[in-house]
Amino acid sequence: MTGETVSSTKSKAKKRPLALIIDDEESICHSLAGVLSDEGWGTVTALNGQAGMIEFKLHQPDLVFLDVWMPGLDGIETMQLLKDMNPEVPIIIMSGHGTIETAVRATKLGAFDFIEKPMSIDKILPLAEQVASNRLQKLSATVRNLKKPDLIGSSPAMQPIQKQLSIVAPRHAWVLITGENGTGKEVLAMNIHTLSPRAEKPFIAVNCAAIPEELIESELFGHEKGAFTGAVSSQRGRFEQASGGTLFLDEIGDMSLRTQAKILRVLQEQSFERLGGEETIKVDVRVIAATNKILEEEIANGQFREDLFYRLNIVPFNLPPLRERTEDLEELTKHFLKIMSFDLNEPKKVIDPEVFAIMKHYPWPGNIRELRNLIERLCIMVPGNAITRADLPENIVLRSENGPLDSRNEASTLREAKSDFERAFILDKLQENQWNVSKTAEAIGIERSNLHRKLKLFNIDPKQLKD
Numbered sequence: 001m002t003g004e005t006v007s008s009t010k011s012k013a014k015k016r017p018l019a020l021i022i023d024d025e026e027s028i029c030h031s032l033a034g035v036l037s038d039e040g041w042g043t044v045t046a047l048n049g050q051a052g053m054i055e056f057k058l059h060q061p062d063l064v065f066l067d068v069w070m071p072g073l074d075g076i077e078t079m080q081l082l083k084d085m086n087p088e089v090p091i092i093i094m095s096g097h098g099t100i101e102t103a104v105r106a107t108k109l110g111a112f113d114f115i116e117k118p119m120s121i122d123k124i125l126p127l128a129e130q131v132a133s134n135r136l137q138k139l140s141a142t143v144r145n146l147k148k149p150d151l152i153g154s155s156p157a158m159q160p161i162q163k164q165l166s167i168v169a170p171r172h173a174w175v176l177i178t179g180e181n182g183t184g185k186e187v188l189a190m191n192i193h194t195l196s197p198r199a200e201k202p203f204i205a206v207n208c209a210a211i212p213e214e215l216i217e218s219e220l221f222g223h224e225k226g227a228f229t230g231a232v233s234s235q236r237g238r239f240e241q242a243s244g245g246t247l248f249l250d251e252i253g254d255m256s257l258r259t260q261a262k263i264l265r266v267l268q269e270q271s272f273e274r275l276g277g278e279e280t281i282k283v284d285v286r287v288i289a290a291t292n293k294i295l296e297e298e299i300a301n302g303q304f305r306e307d308l309f310y311r312l313n314i315v316p317f318n319l320p321p322l323r324e325r326t327e328d329l330e331e332l333t334k335h336f337l338k339i340m341s342f343d344l345n346e347p348k349k350v351i352d353p354e355v356f357a358i359m360k361h362y363p364w365p366g367n368i369r370e371l372r373n374l375i376e377r378l379c380i381m382v383p384g385n386a387i388t389r390a391d392l393p394e395n396i397v398l399r400s401e402n403g404p405l406d407s408r409n410e411a412s413t414l415r416e417a418k419s420d421f422e423r424a425f426i427l428d429k430l431q432e433n434q435w436n437v438s439k440t441a442e443a444i445g446i447e448r449s450n451l452h453r454k455l456k457l458f459n460i461d462p463k464q465l466k467d
Contacts, residue, residue: 017132018042020061022052022078023094024070028117032065035121036128049073049081056082061089063112063131068095068102076106083110090131094119151184151191152335155327157320161188168315169195176252176312177290179319182369185290186250188317193246198286201245206238209254216259218275221266227276237274239266243283252312253293253304260305267311287312322364322371329359329371336372340379349379352388361400365428395427423458426451435462 019041021029029045036043044059046052048070056064064082068075079091090112095102103114112131115123151158151165168175169192177185186205193203211219218227222237238247249255255263266272271282289312298304322329333351341348364370374393382391389397426440433439441451455462 016040016042017062017128018044018059019063019065019128020052020055020059021045021065022047022049022055022070022075023065023067024048025067028067028094028119032119032124035124039125039128041128041132049075049078052078053081053085056085056089060086063128064089064091066091066093068093068106076102076109079106079109079111090134092127150335151188152332153325153328154331155325157325158328161317161319164315164317165191165195168192170197172196172286174286174312174314175288175317176295176315177288177317177319178295179290179292179317180321180367181292182367183319183321184368185292185319186248188319189246189248189250189288189290192288193248193286196246196286198245202242203246203248204238204242205248205250207250208259209251213256213259216255217262220263221272221274222277223275224277227274231276234274237272239272239283239285240281242285244285246286246288249287249289251291252289253291253295253298257303257305260308264305264308264311267308322367326360330356332368332371333359333375336375337379340376344379346379347385349382349384350386352386354389355387355392358389358392358397358400362396363399363428365431370431395431399424399427419458422454423460426454426458426460430460430462437462 017040019033019036021032021043022045023029023032024047026047029047033043033045041063044055044061046055049072052064052066055061066075066079066082070078073081075093075095079093082089082091087110091110093103093106093111093114094117095114096117106114113127115127151162154162165188175189175192177188179185189205190203193199206220208216218231218235218237220237220239222235222240223231225231225234249263267287270284271280273280293304295304295309295313299306299309333356337348337351340346359371366373374396378387378391426444429440429444430437433443437451437455438448441448444451454460
C-alpha cells in the first residue's frame with residue numbers, strides 16, 4: 001500500500017522538493033507527511049522496502065525518510081539498494097530501537113542522518129530545510145551551467161573561432177561579428193563578455209533593427225524628463241546601463257546613416273548627453289557589433305559609413321553557417337536535448353543514428369536557430385524517448401535526400417537544373433518566413449498568385465510542411 005500527496009503532474013511536482021517516506025507504520029507515514037507538507041514539501045509514502053524502491057524510481061525524490069525495522073527488506077538493505085539507484089539522494093534513517101551500532105553502520109553506508117522515534121519536529125524540520133537548501137543550490141548551479149552561452153563546436157570551421165575567442169576575450173578590443181542569421185552571433189558576443197575582465201559587469205544587448213528610427217536615440221543615450229511627449233521621467237540609455245561592461249549592438253548594418261553618425265561620435269569619445277539634457281555623461285563600454293550583411297558592400301552602396309566600419313572592425317569574427325560545420329551537428333543536438341529535457345522536466349530523448357545522417361545532408365538555411373527550434377519541437381511532440389526518421393519534418397527529409405544546392409548534379413539539362421534550384425530556393429524562403437506564403441512572396445519579389453502557381457508546379461504544400 002502506498003500513498004502520495006504530490007501534485008498531479010510531474011512538472012508541478014518538481015517545482016517543490018519531494019520527500020519519500022518508507023515506514024511500515026501507516027500512522028507515522030501520515031503524520032510525517034503532514035509535517036513536511038506544511039513546510040512546502042511534496043510527499044510520497046510506502047509501507048515496505050519493495051514498495052519504497054518502486055516509488056523511489058517513479059518519483060525521483062529529493063529526500064528519503066527510511067525506517068530501519070520493517071518486514072521483508074529492512075531499512076539498511078533498502079538503503080543500499082536505493083543508493084545503487086541514485087547515490088546522491090540523502091537518506092535519513094529512522095528507528096524506534098536506536099542503538100549506536102545501527103547509527104554508525106547507517107552512516108558508514110551513506111545515510112545523511114539518523115533520528116530516533118518518537119521523532120521530534122525540532123529534529124525533522126532542520127534536516128529537511130538543510131536538504132531543501134542544498135537542492136536549491138544544486139538546481140541553481142544546474143540552471144547556470146545549462147543556460148550559460150557555450151560556443152559549441154570543434155569542427156575545422158570552428159577551431160579558428162575558438163582559438164581567436166581565447167585570445168581576444170580577455171582583452172578590451174572592440175569586435176565585429178559577421179555571419180548569416182541564426183549562426184550564433186549573440187552567443188559569441190556573450191562568450192567574449194563572460195571570458196573578459198568585464199564579466200561581473202552588465203552585458204547589454206540592443207537589436208538595432210527592432211528600434212524605430214525616432215526612438216533609437218532615446219533608447220541608446222537615454223532622455224531627461226520632459227524631453228518629448230510621454231517622457232514623464234528621466235531614463236538611462238543602453239550606453240549608460242552598459243558602463244563598465246559590454247554593449248552588444250546587433251544588426252548594426254540596419255542602422256540609419258543619421259544614427260550611425262551619432263553612434264560614431266559616442267564611440268570615439270565615450271561620452272554623450274541624454275536627449276533633452278545638457279550634462280555630459282562619460283562611460284566605459286566595450287562594444288561588440290554584429291551584422292548579417294556584408295558591410296563592405298553596404299559601404300559601396302552608400303548605406304553604411306566607412307569610418308564607423310573601421311572603428312568597429314578592430315577584431316573581426318566571421319561565424320560559418322551550420323552547413324559548413326556539420327561535424328558539430330551531433331554535439332549541438334545533444335546540448336539542445338539536455339537543455340530541453342531540463343526545461344520540460346522530461347527524460348532526455350535519444351536520437352536514432354539515421355536521424356543524424358539525414359540532418360548532415362540538410363542545408364540548414366536557418367542555421368543553429370533552426371536546429372534548436374527543431375529539437376524543441378521534437379522534444380515536445382515526440383511521445384516516446386527516441387527520435388527517429390519518422391519524427392522529422394518532411395521538408396528536412398526531402399531536402400536532405402535532394403542534397404544541398406551546390407552539390408546537385410542529377411539534372412541533365414539546364415532547365416532541370418534551374419527547376420531544382422528554384423524549388424529549393426522557394427523551400428528555403430518559405431521556411432525562413434514560417435511557411436507564410438504572403439510574406440514569402442513579398443520577400444522574393446513576386447506576386448502571391450505567381451508563387452501559388454509555382455507551389456502547385458513543384459508540389460509544395462506549406463501547410464503540410466509547417467505541421
